Amino acid sequence: MATSEQTIGRSDTRGNGINLVLWAILLLFLLTAPAYIYTVFAMQLLCFALFACAFNLLLGFTGLLSFGHAAFFGAGAYLAGHAIKVWGLPPLAGILLGTAAAAVLGYVIGWLAIRRQGIYFAMITLALAQIIYFFGLQLPFTGGENGLQGIPRGHLFGFLDLNQPLVMYYFVAAVFLIGFLIIYRTIHSPFGQVLKSIRENEPRALSLGYNVTRFKLIAFIISAALSGLAGATKSVVFQFASLTDLHWQTSGEVILMTLLGGLGTIFGPVVGALTVVSLQHELSSLGSWVQVVIGAIFIVCVLVFRRGIIGELARLLKTSSM
Amino acid sequence: MAEPAATTTSEAGEALLSVRDLNAYYGESHVLHGIDFDLRKGEVVTLLGRNGAGRTTTLRAMLGLVDRRSGSVKVRGHEIIDLPTHRIAHLGLLGYCPEERGIFASLSVEENLMLPPTLGEGGMSVEEIYRMFPNLEEVRHRTGMRISGGEQQMLAIARILRTGARLLLLDEITEGLAPVIVKTLGRMIGDLKQRGFTIILVEQNFRFASRLADRHYVIEHGKVVDRIDGTDLENSMERLNRYLSV
Amino acid sequence: MDVMMRLILAQGMLGLNNGVFYAMLSLGLAVIFGMLNVVNFAHGALYMLGAFVALILSSYLGPWIGLDALHLGFWPALIIAPIVVGCFGMLIERTMLRWLYKFDPIYGLLLTFGIALVLQGLFSNYFNSAGTPYPAQPESLRGVVHLGFMVFPKYRLFAILFSIVVCFLTWFVIERTRLGATLRAGVENPELVQAFGINVPRMITLTFGFGTGLAGLAGVLAAPIYSVSPLMGANIIIVVFAVVVIGGMGSILGAITAGLALGLIEGMTKVFYAPAANTVIFFLMVIVLLIRPAGLFGRQN
Structure with missing residues (x-):
C-alpha cells in the first residue's frame, strides 16, 4: 500500500511560491469577502471550511475516516448555544465552552473507536455519533425537533456588538484563521510528521516505537475540538443549533468537502467547502435534488477524481504540497 | 537468446x-x-x-x-x-500446485479436494485418489490447517489430479x-x-x-x-x- | 401469567420482528464484505429500493404503462423485487465498485455512501418522506394469531419465520455446499481459485448481487409492516452497522445471531426504559468494544 494513489491522501511539506500565492489569496479573501458576497453566506462558508480543515487533519493527515464528525460540530453548537442563551455567558466564553465540550466528546469517542481500524473505525464513529444525535433529539435542554433557537449574539469582549454584520464577520474570520493556523502548525510539527507516517504505514510507525494509539487519539481530539469550534461559531452566527448539525448527512458532507477539495492538502478543504456550500445555495430551490447532486459528486470524486481539486492542481503544477 | x-x-x-x-x-x-x-x-x-x-x-x-x-x-x-x-x-x-501449497484453511480436506473444477476427461476419481493417498481419506473431514505438512502437500497435488489436468x-x-x-x-x-x-x-x-x-x-x-x-x-x-x- | 411477563414477551416478539431485518441486512453486509472487502453503505438504500419496487408493482406500474387494472401483489413482489435490486447491485459492482478494489477499502464505503444519497434523494423527490402505506398485504396473511401470551399479527409472524428460513438457507449454502466452499476459498485466496479455472470476477459480481438481493428481499418483507419511505434505509443502516460491529463481520452465523439478539434486546428495552430504545444497540456496541474489540464472533486480527 505504498504507491501514491493507494493510500488516503499524501503530501510533503516543501514550501514554495505557489503556497505563498494561495496564502495571499486566502488572506485577501478573508479581509474583503463582505465586499462582494453576502456576509451571512461568507460566515457560513468559513464555519464549514474550518470544519472541513479539522476533518482533513484526521482523514487526510492521519488516515482515519471518521463518519461521525457531525457529533462534534453539533455538540459544539448546542453547548455554546445553551451556555450563551440560558447561562448568559458572553459569546466568546460560550464558544470556548462548546469547543471544550467537543474536545471531551472527541476524547471519549476517539478512545472507543481507535480500538478498531479502517472500515470498522468509520462504522463505529458513525454509530457513536448517532447516540449524540439521539441525545440532541431527546435531552431536555436541546429543544427536540425544533433545536435551540434564539441564541443571542451579544457583545464580544463586552463592547464589540456582534449584531453588526461586519463585526460578526471579522470575528468569524479571526476564528477561522486561528483554527486554520493551529491545523497548519500541527501538520508541520514533528507531531504532524508522526501522524503522516502512521497514515503511510501504521505497522512501521509502531515498530519505530511510536505509541500509535496515543498519536491517533490526540489527532482525533484536536480534530474534534476544532470541529466543535466551527459548530459553536456557526450557532452564534445563525443564532440557532439544530438537529441537522448532528445528523449523519452533515458528517457525510464534511467528508465530501474534504474529498472534493483534496485529501491531505492544506487548502483543499477550504476550496471543497466553498464548492459544496455554494452548490447547496444554488440548488436549494430544488429540494431533494440537492442530495442527488451531492451523491453524484461523491461518486464521481471517488471514481475518477480521488486527488480532489487542489490535489489535481498540485499535480498539474508539479508541486507536492499545497 | x-x-x-x-x-x-x-x-x-x-x-x-x-x-x-x-x-x-x-x-x-x-x-x-x-x-x-x-x-x-x-x-x-x-x-x-x-x-x-x-x-x-x-x-x-x-x-x-x-x-x-x-x-x-x-x-x-x-x-x-x-x-x-x-x-x-x-x-x-493446467494444474497448479503453488508454493506453500495453497491449502484453504476454511475448507475441509474433502472440500479442498473437490474445489478445482473439472478441466477435461481422464481425471482421477476420488476413489483412485484416496487409493493413491490413503492418509487423505482418514483426515478428509478435518479442516485444511489441521493436517500435517506432508498431508497438505499430498492434498495440494491430489486436488489437481482430480481435474483432468x-x-x-x-x-x-x-x-x-x-x-x-x-x-x-x-x-x-x-x-x-x-x-x-x-x-x-x-x-x-x-x-x-x-x-x-x-x-x-x-x-x-x-x-x-x-x-x-x-x-x-x-x-x-x-x-x-x-x-x-x- | 403476570402483566409484566406478558409485556416483555410481547415486546420481545416485536423486537424479534425488527431483529430479522437486522439479521438479513447484516448477513448481506457480511457476505459482501467477505468477498469484496467493501462495506456497502448503500445497503440501507437498497433495502428501501426493495420496498419501493413492491409498492410500485402494486400501485404505480399499471398506470405508468397504461394498464390501470394491473396490480402485482405481494407474492410476485417477493420474487421480483429481490431480483431487480440484485441486478441493480450487480450493475453497481460491474460499472463502479470494480475499479476501486485496488485502492483503500475506504473508497468503497465512500462510493456506496454516494450511491445511497442518490437513491434516497431520487425517491424523496417522487414519494412522501413521511411514508406511503403498502396496500397489497396478502389476504391470506391478514388477521392475527393467538400465541398464548399475546395476539400477534399473522403477517409479522410470517415475516419472522420466512426471514429466519432465508438466513438459515444462506448459512447452509455458504457453509455446507460445494458452491459455498468455492466462495469461502475465493475469500481466502482469490488468486489461486482463479488459477484453478474459476471465474472469480464473475463470482464477485454474483456475490454482490446476492447480498444486495437479500437487502431487497428484506425491503419487500418490511413493506407491509412499516410504511414505505425514502428514509427507511438511512434509519436502519446505521443500526445495522452497529450490529455488524457487535457481531464481527467475519462470521455468517455471527451476523444472523447478533441481528436477532439485538432486535430482541431493543424490544425489551421498550418495556424497561423506552427512551433508551433508540440507542441501546449503540451502547451495547460500546460495551462490546470495551470487552471484545473484534466483536463477539469476530476473529481478532
Missing part, C-alpha cells in the same frame, strides 16, 4: 508447451526478462536457480498471476498470454518436508510420469529433482541461462553447483 535445439534426449512427442520471450512485471519491477523453454508431452523438466531468480514467477506468469506480462506462451497450440487467468487452466489443461506446475513441493515424505513424493512423480503427465518442477532440492527430470533449465535474473539434459547431468555437476551455490 539461444533457441533450444531439437531435443535428442527424450522420446519424440508433440510439443506441448512452448514459452518464448516471456517477460513479467510486478508493479514497476521487471522480474522476467525473456524466458524461453519447451516441453514435450510426457516430459518432466525442472526450473533450477537461486531464490529470487524468477522460477516461481515463471509459473505465475504462465498462469497470468503477475501484474503485466508479454511474450508468448503456447499450450497445445493455444496462445494463452492474453487470456484471463480463469480461462488458462481450462484451455491448457495433463500439465502439472509444481512449485517447491518438497520444501520443509521430512526425508521420508520427500521419498514418497519422488515415487509419486515417477508414477505420474509413467501415466503420461507432463510436469514442470520448481525445486530447491536438487537431489530430488535430478532423479526425475528429463531436462533442467537454470534460471538467473529472470532469464534461462543454461539447459542441461538429464543424461548429461554427471558431466555438468560442476557447472550446476556454480549456478546454485551462494
